[in-house]
Amino acid sequence: MRLAYLVAAGSLVAGGLAIASLMIASLAVVRQIVRTDAPRRERLRVLAVDDVSSSPYTVTLPLNAATQAPGQYAIWFDSGRGYAQLGAVLAVDERASIVTREVVSARGTPLRAGLSARWSGVVPSQAADVGLPFTAVIVSTALGLAPAYRFDAPIDRPPASTWAIHIHGQGASRASPLRGVPVAHRAGLTSLVVSYRNDHEAPSSRDRKSMLGQTEWRDIDAALDYAVAHGAESIILVGWSMGAMIALQLTRSSQHRKRIIGLCLIAPVVDWRSTILAAGRRARVPALVTRLALGALESPLWRRATGLQESMHLLDLDWIDNGSDLNVPTLVLHSFGDLSVPIALSRAFADAHTGLVELVTLPPAPHTLEWNRSPHRWESALSDWLYRVQLSRSPWRSSE
Structure with missing residues (x-):
């Protein structure tokens, strides 16, 4: 009953969107919520690596809010086969839109210019580096x-x-x-x-x-x-x-x-309900689609479509x-x-x-x-x- 009501409302509020389209869109949202195999895309480009023979050495990356943030971070590169822990910001060139940071340590594939990389907060990246x-x-x-x-x-x-x-x-x-x-x-x-x-x-x-x-x-x-x-x-x-x-x-x-x-x-x-609704608003997903997705998570009737072994009980979450x-x-x-x-x-x-x-x-x-x-x-x-x-x-x- 609840899902039928939301779909009927959607056909009016969304200006005639087909019911099937709403269903497909909401299932796409569900799959994003519950997926555990999301790809880790390496969207950064390593622009320069300086003086690898010294310790510490430096890496230059495109300037953005993350790469110029103070603190300790890391980059993964070469499809996760390389890792570098980054320290302080050493230089910012706003005109060239680049930032240079200290490289505290690195392992795996050697860090070099031209590699694609992914920004990360995983510091350290393995138990052996905790120092205990x-x-x-x-x-x-x-x-x-x-x-x-x-x-x-x-x-x-x-x-x-x-x-x-x-x-x-x-x-x-x-x-x-x-x-x-x-x-x-x-x-x-x-x-x-x-x-x-x-x-x-x-x-x-x-x-x-x-x-x-x-x-x-x-x-x-x-x-x-x-x-x-x-x-x-x-x-x-x-x-x-x-x-x-x-x-x-x-x-x-x-x-x-x-x-x-x-x-x-x-x-x-x-x-979880409020978190998912907020994520939907941020991603500009129509509210009706997000609410349909929440209904699908909870409905036993949608289990085959969602691929879940059991329905969610969002009130308990x-x-x-x-x-x-x-x-x-x-x-x-x-x-x-x-x-x-x-x-x-x-x-x-x-x-x-x-x-x-x-x-x-x-x-x-x-x-x-x-x-x-x-x-x-x-x-x-x-x-x-x-x-x-x-x-x-x-x-x-x-x-x-």
Whole structure:
């Protein structure tokens, strides 16, 4: 009934667009929302590389808002076979529209002029570059064996009974949340950096689609099994983007929810419906098409067309209006510069959970690049919050 009404309204509001066209357009939106194989296009051109024999050397790139932003970033090139971590901006030539940055380190294909590249906030890009001892471990999930990185707490402290579980976002990998591991380590925590279904590291589900956190939390719950089996008594979840939604779902559904004593959410998705509607407006997708797509995600009748194994329950993925059961201290780190997940949603989330959610607004940065733009402020906010949470922790509170 609801879908039929929207389609009928669309035929009027959209000025006679065919129903079939609306259906096709909405399905295209759905496929973009749930796809896990989006191509990573290398849109930048490496213009010059200077003095490779010295350390550090420099790279010159086209000038834009991202390439001239202060902070620590990276570029991937040669179809992902090369990687370079970039440091400070050394020169900007606005007339020539170019920027020169320091190259801190590089690996893989040698960096050279003429290569296509992709801008990235993944710094560092592999566990070995975090600068801390780690072990590659395996988490047994319902779908199979999922790889994880384990960073033990400092050896000069008592064995850590509190673990941090770091959860990446949609379309990302375990490399993305490595940025948060040093802070957790300094706070005396053991860190487990996890993978989950359809992220191209963990086993895939049959449909190979993202369920936006609705099912992915089960793989992270298996990671909590691993942590508890290896000595974790209390757990702090560190979730990035969609990883924040997964963390929130765990506070509601995990068998270990009594042990969860805090959440740190970075550029979080806290309400998928509002996030998708905002993305549709930004992309100038007609509102009717976006709303039809939301209906298709939820409708069992559209499952064959969407390719999903099960329908979405978007109300359960709304922690602003449907999150009254949230009962753990939560830190949100977010930026006004995030155009993918509006900070207004984080504000609404904090307002809905006054006294429980602390929102720290960071300088303008694109989605999940708050640490890259302001690493000292980001780490200071998280470090202070971790200290306060551990000081007042109560791992065996009620889970009602």
